Amino acid sequence: MTELNDALAANLSLTLLDGADMTTLFSPVTIAGLRLRNRFVMSPMTRAFSPDGVPGENVAAYYARRAESLGIVMTEGSYVNESAGGFDNVPRLFGDDALAAWRRVTDGVHAVGGFIFSQLWHIGAQRDAGAGPYPDSPMISPSGVNCDGQVVGEPATSAQLEETVEDFARAAVFAKAAGFDGVDLHGAHGYLLDQFHWPVTNRRTDAYGGDMAGRVRLSAEIAAAVRAAVGPEFPVDFRFSQWKGNDFDARIAESPKELEAFLTPLVEAGVSMFHASTRRYWMPAFDGSGRTLAGWTKHLSGRPVIGIGSVGVGAPFMSITDDASSGRAPSLSLAPLADLVNRGEFDLVAMGRASLADPHWAVKVSSGRLSEIRPYNKSADAFLY
Known part of the structure; x- marks a missing residue:
């Protein structure tokens, strides 16, 4: 394992900067009223270390360590109510x-001069009916269909959506009272809000289904x-994201x-900023345009945008094969990232695995201490604090 990490570190040192102008990435910036030390964000990563x-205290230390060097840290998804998830060790709000x-977590982050957002999470039809920690809670979803297209329950009623x-x-109020500097509404990756966004999982014929206006309605009501x-x-x-955990396309x-x-x-509802989740931050979002999903989001919304997708790591998230031959493989070089930020495609850069490692x-x-960076290694880093 040591030899592998040494090899990864050597490769990282040679390729990371690649002549890029990093000034913008590492300069202070004000976003959504927060004066950040740089443009890097720790993305939410489910850790399930909260019995x-x-x-x-271990979770508080985990976030504080990363807040020492990043503009914002975002917590892993936290359940907003009893029906929001099915695992005992995922935190709740x-x-x-x-x-x-x-409050102890946010105090620790603020003590090192950092900012922290709470991610508000509901997994919807990805929760098995009867799963804990609150097995009697109903499974809430737009159409009772999971991301594999299987019927797993009944469509949510209007009362349940309200x-x-x-x-x-309520969870957002609790987050503010607990000292968080902002909240992140998880509308991506096939979870509850995204199940409404996606026609595969949203088969409703009422005001919450059909065209885009209907499919985004619940998210807009929550944001408002x-x-x-x-x-x-x-x-x-x-x-938000285009891709789902079971369907990258x-x-x-x-x-x-x-x-x-x-x-x-969502803008009209009061969203301050967007987090456009992709597996490869540099890939164009639509045919006929070189703009990324984050770039289009900023152009169309006028809001600050966080870009994400394989920053500082050598493989896309959840990759099981090397797709270098398709031109879609990531590079450790930060040059493309710096170029996109310098051109104004997006404002902040989220990292998951690199900041975990x-x-x-x-x-x-x-500071140019590239040889000291600990590269991400999936098998070694699964339980890091």
Whole structure:
């Protein structure tokens, strides 16, 4: 394992900067009212190290270490209500015990001069009916269909959707009270909100289905309720994706026009910024244009945008094969990333695996200490703090 990491580190040192002008990436910037030390964000990563949904001292230390060198750290998805997920060790954002624990997390981040957002999460039909930690809670989804197209339950009622909107707003209030600097609404990767966005999982014929206006309605209602609950200045980020965990080629928008129809209601609802999740940050979003999904999002919404997708690592997320022959393989070089930020395609850069492997990745890059960077290794890094 040591020899492998040494080889990865040597490759990283040779290719990471590649003559790129990194000034913009590592300069302070103000986004959504927050003065950030640089443009790097730790993306949300489900860790499941919070017994009974309560983050402990180890979780607080994990976030604080990464906040020392990044502009923003985002928590792993936190359940907004009892029906939101099915695992005991995923954190929740309700209950006095969990909220007190989150206050210790945010205090630790602020003590090192960092900012932290809470990701509000509901997995919808990806939760098995009867799964814990609250097995009696209903499984909520647009059409009772999971991302594989299998019928796993009943479509959510209007009353259940109203309760879901209220629960997201309540969770946002709890996040603000616990000291978070913003919230991230998880509308990506085939979870509840994204199940409404995607026609494969949304087969409704009421106001929450059909065309894009219907499919984005629940997300817009949640964003509006969150905005009303936390006030006009509190940052509200919205994370979305085309791809799903079981379908990397899935699309909620087939054209810039459809993407605009998706983004506009969210902007009108009060979203401060967008987090456009892709597996390869540099890939064009639509045929006939070189713009990335993050670039189109910024162009169409006028909001600050976070780009993400294989930054600082040698393989796309969840990759099981080498796709270098297709021209879609990632590069460790940051030159393309710096170029896109310098050209204004997006404002912030999210990293998952690179920041997991080395909490001080950004500091080491900015100071030229490339040989000290610990490269990501999937088998070795699964349980890092």
